[in-house]
Amino acid sequence: MSAGDDEGDAAESWSLPADVEAVQDALVEWYERDHRDYPWRRTEDAYEILVSEVMSQQTQLDRVVDAWEDFLEEWPDVEALASADRGDVVGFWTNHSLGYNNRAKYLHEAANQVVSEHDGEFPETPEGLQELMGVGPYTANAVASFAFNQGDAVVDTNVKRVLYRAFDVPDDDDAFEAAAGDLMPAGESRVWNNAIMELGGVACEKTPSCDEAGCPWRRWCHAYESGDFTAPDVPTQPSFEGSRRQFRGRVVNVLGEHGELALDELGPRIRVDYAPDGEYGREWLRGLLADLDDDGLVDLDGSGVDATARLRK
Structure with a gap:
């Protein structure tokens, strides 16, 4: 689903995930499971x-x-x-x-x-x-x-930041309006607008807490994949983003979800530009795992291509 043809080049350069219903369900379930109780x-x-x-x-x-x-x-x-x-x-x-x-x-x-x-x-x-x-x-x-329950999709600064990061929506008011409207389930403005504002307030802040807050959109999020969390109101990279602490958190989450993994299976799940022999490859990943081993969280077995990692029990 993409922006309309008459909204300009910027608004045409983005698209939502094909499974929009899954995106909607994930956010609403996350919000209804736990949110700030005002x-x-x-x-x-x-x-x-x-x-x-x-x-x-x-x-x-x-x-x-x-x-x-x-x-x-x-x-x-x-x-x-x-x-x-x-x-x-x-x-x-x-x-x-x-x-x-x-x-x-x-x-x-x-x-x-x-x-x-x-x-x-x-x-x-x-x-x-x-x-x-x-x-x-x-x-x-x-x-x-x-x-x-008769509102339109909310588009405030926090929502723009979420859309910019998650779905690569450009910094363009027409594009933000179109993306927000396409995402909101029909007739669900009450829960949806509360949920997406909550996402921007507790998970996708200027310095985000993707893993800590259990962001429900991580599997689709462009910023989470790339490690680039700049946004219209965040012109420079927050200190946490792209840090070793952030990627160590991803290692723990991935191993918790998938169990024991070989390094070359784990790496691409940690960052999209993982390359076994590249700058962000096996040696870089081994460094993260060594830190987690020192913290008593992960076990690393074997060496070379056959090495595997798992959460310590």
């Missing part, structure tokens, strides 16, 4: 989700939790916020260090719009939500996704 992920209330989205624009998620809970204790629903004194809302924003105060003003005005123009019911589509004061395309899509 309280707004446990609700489908549009008001509560909007508050979390506005707060998250300027504040790290872990810091948002207390502010979000305090805000909802003070103004538990959209009617309560609409009837509040705007100065009190702005004061709350300032006291909780939530960034620009105009976001508090806009949130208060949006609550008034919902009450006065929509009888207290939130619009359910991105287009309808964008009519609310201060609600831009990203926030509208997030609320439509997480509250009503």
